[in-house]
Each structure stands twice: as C-alpha cells, then as structure tokens.
Amino acid sequence: MKCAQHYDVVVIGSGIAGLSAAIEAKSHYPRVLIIEKLTTAGGNSLISDGGIAVVGSDIQRRKKIDDSVALLTQDILKAGGYQNNPKLVDTIAKHSNQAYEWTKAMGVQYQDRVDFFGGHSVKRCLTPLNKSGKDFIKPMVKYATNLGVEFLYNTKVLDITIQANRATEVHVESKRNNHCVIHINHRLIVAAGGFSSNQKMIEMYNSSLENLSSTNLPSAQGELLVLLEAKGAQLIGMENIQCGPWASPDEKGFGLGPLFADYIALPYGILINPKNAQRFVNERADRKVVSDALISMPYALAITDHTMVLDSGWDIARLIQKKVVEVADDLSIIAERYGMDSTKLKATIDTYNNHIVAKANDHFLKDLNAVKPLINPPYYTMKTVSKIHHTMGGIQINEHAQVITKDGQCFENVFAAGECTGGVHGISRLGSMAITDCLVMGRIAGKNHHKN
Ligand SMILES: Cc1cc2nc3c(=O)[nH]c(=O)nc-3n(C[C@H](O)[C@H](O)[C@H](O)COP(=O)(O)OP(=O)(O)OC[C@H]3O[C@@H](n4cnc5c(N)ncnc54)[C@H](O)[C@@H]3O)c2cc1C
Incomplete structure (x- = not known):
C-alpha cells in the first residue's frame, strides 16, 4: 500500500471518466494516482456496451447522416426536461468527436455501423468492436500505465480532508483493513460513478422506484456523493434516476x-x-x-x-x-x-x-x-x-468540471466527472450519452486550465 505518499493528482475511480482524467492529468503533473476499490479497473464502464454518441464522426459522415452540435444539444436538453446545465451539454456535444478520435488514438476500435436510440434525432451511436466497455478500459489502462499513471486497487476511499477550501488528503482502507493517508499536492478528481445499486439511496431520493432491480455492478453505491456532500459539495437532481425499459x-x-x-x-x-x-x-x-x-x-x-x-x-x-x-x-x-x-x-x-x-x-x-x-x-x-440503470443526479459541477459548493462557489482543487456528477442529463439521459460525458468531462477534469 502506497501509504503517506504525496501525489500531484489523485483520481478516485477507474472507469472511463477516471481514466480519461488521469491520462490528461499525466501530461501536466508528474505523479498521478488512481484509487479503485475493486480488484480491477473499469467499474460500470467495463460492463457497459461501450456505445458512444458522437456528432460528425467519420462513420456518420461516410453514411451521409446529417447532424450538428446544435441538434445533439437540443436532443439532450429536450430529453432532460430542460433541467440540464446548458453549458455542460454544449461542452459535451461540442467535444464528442474530439473525444471519439482521442479514444481511437489510444487503440479503441469501432464497428463500421451507427445506431439510433430513442430521443436522438438521428443515428449517432457508435459501437466498439466487441460491443463492450472492455474495448475502452483495456487500451486506456494500457495507455495510462505506459504514461506512468499509478493504480491502487482494492483500496476504498473513506474520507477526504478539506482545509481552507482545498482537498489536502484522502483517507483510504485496503482490503486487508490497512488504513492510510495519501497527500494531494494539486488536484483531487472524483470519478466514482453512480448509485444505481444502493437501494436505500434510490428509495430515499425516489420512493416510486423501490423493489426494482438494477443493471449495475453491486459496487455502484454512491458513497463519494454522500461524502462530498458532507464536505460541503452541492448535489443536484438526485431524484432523477433512469430505468432502462x-x-x-x-x-x-x-x-x-x-x-x-x-x-x-x-x-x-x-x-x-x-x-x-x-x-x-x-x-x-x-x-x-x-x-x-x-x-x-x-x-x-x-x-x-x-x-x-x-x-x-x-x-x-x-x-x-x-x-x-x-x-x-x-x-x-x-x-x-x-x-x-x-x-x-x-x-x-x-x-x-x-x-x-x-x-x-x-x-x-x-x-x-x-x-x-x-x-x-x-x-x-x-x-x-x-x-434501474443510471443515476443522472450527483455532484454539481461547472463546465470546467470544478465541484460547486453549497454556497455556490467552487472548491479550489476538487473536480468531478462522469456518472457521479449531476446537471448533464437532467431528468433523462439519452442512450450512449454517458460514455461521451465521461470522456469529455473526464478529460476536462484532468486538464491544467486552472492553477491549483
Ligand atoms: C450494463 C450497463 C450498460 C451500459 N451501456 C452503456 C452504453 O452502451 N453507453 C453509455 O453511454 N452508457 C452505458 N451505460 C452507462 C455507463 O456505462 C456509465 O454511466 C459510465 O460507464 C460511468 O462511468 P464512470 O467512469 O463515471 O463510473 P464507473 O465506470 O462506474 O467507475 C467508477 C469507479 O469508481 C470506483 N469507486 C466508487 N467508490 C469508490 C471508493 N469509495 N473508493 C475507491 N473507488 C471507488 C468504482 O468501484 C468504479 O470502478 C451502461 C451502464 C451499465 C450498467
């Protein structure tokens, strides 16, 4: 266990959002660590179909499908009941093709097809070669490892120290119950996924959904949402829980x-x-x-x-x-x-x-x-x-992936991306938009646009 060490950037969660953040962060900071409570990388991203919604992809162009950032933005806002943050939606739609090209450069391969899912105006969902999130996780972990990103598996984040608006430490517990503290020099990125497998939380936020089973891994418990809220972060849209019909x-x-x-x-x-x-x-x-x-x-x-x-x-x-x-x-x-x-x-x-x-x-x-x-x-x-399939609510962020506090300010160095965040999808996430969200906002969370 890498106890009492100092890292420039600490990422919680090794799904597509966490990996995207860590890979970007590594080009700006020498020491980047991903902490993952499971034995391997990937979380729900690993068991997903890996479908990704992209505007203006090479495949869409080849198949002569007319699409635009404005149309995708409109589709996301409409499905979201206009409860989404339009700046987040616009950011994700604008960067979807860039994110897709970035995954290809890391070795993700796609089928030559484009699918339609309900609520999209046109066919824009791309599918990786084996129709599996593994098609992302494997090359992304390899890419991150080659860059020198470090991974700490079997290790659960229990607490975060926040002093003067800055995250300074994470407190973790290994499978063998060893506790230790990891110090953060610069940035904490929370990419810990949603809470679709936490029946108590589901019922607390939306009692109409009791007794429904979930498509998620049992590990999707949302403990980081509870923890960050206790540390002063604002949660939004928590009642917006998606069922896959x-x-x-x-x-x-x-x-x-x-x-x-x-x-x-x-x-x-x-x-x-x-x-x-x-x-x-x-x-x-x-x-x-x-x-x-x-x-x-x-x-x-x-x-x-x-x-x-x-x-x-x-x-x-x-x-x-x-x-x-x-x-x-x-x-x-x-x-x-x-x-x-x-x-x-x-x-x-x-x-x-x-x-x-x-x-x-x-x-x-x-x-x-x-x-x-x-x-x-x-x-x-x-x-x-x-x-129960996806939780649209979560930690409130702005378009720079900075975490918003209950008094409407930002923490100085706490960022979040992926399913643990709220505000992107509103009341209903469109099919294949989650992975696009994870890639785009994960990359932004890892980038050095704000000094901290
Ligand atoms: C079966 C299935 C199919 C899907 N198919 C698609 C699809 O085709 N297209 C699409 O867009 N979306 C799909 N989705 C939704 C999408 O996969 C998820 O929303 C997305 O992968 C979430 O990624 P993430 O990186 O935010 O979180 P995750 O991939 O869930 O990663 C979060 C990680 O954080 C870790 N973690 C959590 N708490 C802690 C802690 N306390 N300490 C340490 N680690 C912690 C978890 O173990 C997990 O590994 C699907 C979902 C499921 C369940």
Whole structure:
C-alpha cells in the first residue's frame, strides 16, 4: 500500500471518466494516482456496451447522416426536461468527436455501423468492436500505465480532508483493513460513478422506484456523493434516476436482452401491452417516456419482424438460444404464447402498418417515416421490463468540471466527472450519452486550465 505518499493528482475511480482524467492529468503533473476499490479497473464502464454518441464522426459522415452540435444539444436538453446545465451539454456535444478520435488514438476500435436510440434525432451511436466497455478500459489502462499513471486497487476511499477550501488528503482502507493517508499536492478528481445499486439511496431520493432491480455492478453505491456532500459539495437532481425499459425479466442484471429490445425493437419495432394487445407509447421516445409508460405493467412485449432484425445487422442467435427472444411464424402463435386475444393483436398491428403505408400521424407521435411495417415473418418477441440503470443526479459541477459548493462557489482543487456528477442529463439521459460525458468531462477534469 502506497501509504503517506504525496501525489500531484489523485483520481478516485477507474472507469472511463477516471481514466480519461488521469491520462490528461499525466501530461501536466508528474505523479498521478488512481484509487479503485475493486480488484480491477473499469467499474460500470467495463460492463457497459461501450456505445458512444458522437456528432460528425467519420462513420456518420461516410453514411451521409446529417447532424450538428446544435441538434445533439437540443436532443439532450429536450430529453432532460430542460433541467440540464446548458453549458455542460454544449461542452459535451461540442467535444464528442474530439473525444471519439482521442479514444481511437489510444487503440479503441469501432464497428463500421451507427445506431439510433430513442430521443436522438438521428443515428449517432457508435459501437466498439466487441460491443463492450472492455474495448475502452483495456487500451486506456494500457495507455495510462505506459504514461506512468499509478493504480491502487482494492483500496476504498473513506474520507477526504478539506482545509481552507482545498482537498489536502484522502483517507483510504485496503482490503486487508490497512488504513492510510495519501497527500494531494494539486488536484483531487472524483470519478466514482453512480448509485444505481444502493437501494436505500434510490428509495430515499425516489420512493416510486423501490423493489426494482438494477443493471449495475453491486459496487455502484454512491458513497463519494454522500461524502462530498458532507464536505460541503452541492448535489443536484438526485431524484432523477433512469430505468432502462429494455431489460428481460428472465435475466439478472443487464443481460443479453437489451441487444434486441434497445437496439432493434424500440427503434424499429413495437411494444405491446399484453393485457389488451395494444401499443401504449412512442417506442422511439427517450428512455424516461418509455419506462414511465411501462413501469406499472408486469412486462411489455417487444415485437419485430425478420426484416427489422436483418436491417439492424445485429446477430440475435444467442438471445434466441437462451430463450430471451422467442420466434413465431404467425401472430396467432404470439397471441397464444402471451395470453392475448389474437384478433386484437392482429388489428393493432394492421392499424400500425396501415398508418405507416398511408404516412398518417401516429397516436403516440412516433416518426413513422423512420420505420417499416411489421409484415415479414418470422416475428421475434421479448418480454421487457424496466430496471434501474443510471443515476443522472450527483455532484454539481461547472463546465470546467470544478465541484460547486453549497454556497455556490467552487472548491479550489476538487473536480468531478462522469456518472457521479449531476446537471448533464437532467431528468433523462439519452442512450450512449454517458460514455461521451465521461470522456469529455473526464478529460476536462484532468486538464491544467486552472492553477491549483
Ligand atoms: C450494463 C450497463 C450498460 C451500459 N451501456 C452503456 C452504453 O452502451 N453507453 C453509455 O453511454 N452508457 C452505458 N451505460 C452507462 C455507463 O456505462 C456509465 O454511466 C459510465 O460507464 C460511468 O462511468 P464512470 O467512469 O463515471 O463510473 P464507473 O465506470 O462506474 O467507475 C467508477 C469507479 O469508481 C470506483 N469507486 C466508487 N467508490 C469508490 C471508493 N469509495 N473508493 C475507491 N473507488 C471507488 C468504482 O468501484 C468504479 O470502478 C451502461 C451502464 C451499465 C450498467
């Protein structure tokens, strides 16, 4: 254990936000340390899909998708209920392509595809080679290590000393219960993730979400939010807790289901309430709209046809093999399988298809120009439920990633980035925006723009 040592920059958390911050900090400060309570790097970033929303990427340009910083900014603000800090949103949208190019320079590789998620106006989500956060963490840890960033694993931050508005020490405990103090010469960067696995905190801030399971690692406990608040930091938007409306009730955690429900069925298919065989929401709306609509149902049924799966380019064979996704040659089989009135289900799908063909307006204001009729069997179905996925609230920061105190000032040398912060996403985070946020704000937190 690196006890009683002095570091120029101490970063708490080794997810994408912490790694981005540490890598940037290393070009300005000789001694940079990342403290991580788990045995390896990555946190939730590691188990994520690694999807990243980018404006003006080479892939978007090649596929001739018109996009702009203003459009992404507008999408984020709209989904966020305009409760986001516009300066943060603008900063992240403006720097998304730079951040993406930066990851490529570190060795992150991407698939040649671009996906649509609800609430975005255009396709702008890029996927790393193996559709996994590992595709980021592995090269970023390697890059950081080669630069000389030091890592302290199995070590939990318990306390921070703040004197005269400056963080001077962190108090840590190793797995073997050794306690020690690490001194901070210049800067503390908090990148400790969200609190989606802390049921007590979830209930405290939003009692409507009790008893929902989470897609996150058990370590997403939010203890740094509690600690920083006790030290005078302002927390904001803590009640804004995101549920992912695309999880399978038959799987634990995130599971395989989101590949079908989030990447294919919500953008291109439909959701049905099995109680009445009716659609009930704009399936292409942002996660909060969809999740709020389905949260009181035991489950909703996501349906696509074969064309939609083929068009998506995703391989769902494993999901079918594990019976997360079921296949049916006929709509009457689906009706029987899920206890629905077959005539009603056919009528719902006929009406939907006719509206698409007639270019009519959808009852739920879905953009029917972006979808095709469901006509080509086999049909694919998946039960979907909402699971707690992301916490939008957290430590208040400004666009320089400085932590704001309860009296509206900034700590002199405390910065924060990633899911532990609040103010970026407002009431609803758009799909694939978290990693963009971590990269952009993490880099800013590590940069030497303010002397401290
Ligand atoms: C299954 C899943 C899939 C997702 N897919 C996507 C996606 O495709 N695209 C997207 O944009 N977003 C996605 N998200 C959300 C996104 O992954 C997270 O919001 C993001 O990775 C958070 O990164 P972070 O660096 O802020 O925190 P994390 O990656 O969670 O890292 C925080 C680290 O801090 C450590 N830590 C916490 N407290 C302490 C302490 N007291 N002492 C020491 N260390 C501590 C934790 O152990 C953790 O390793 C997904 C989330 C999940 C759960």
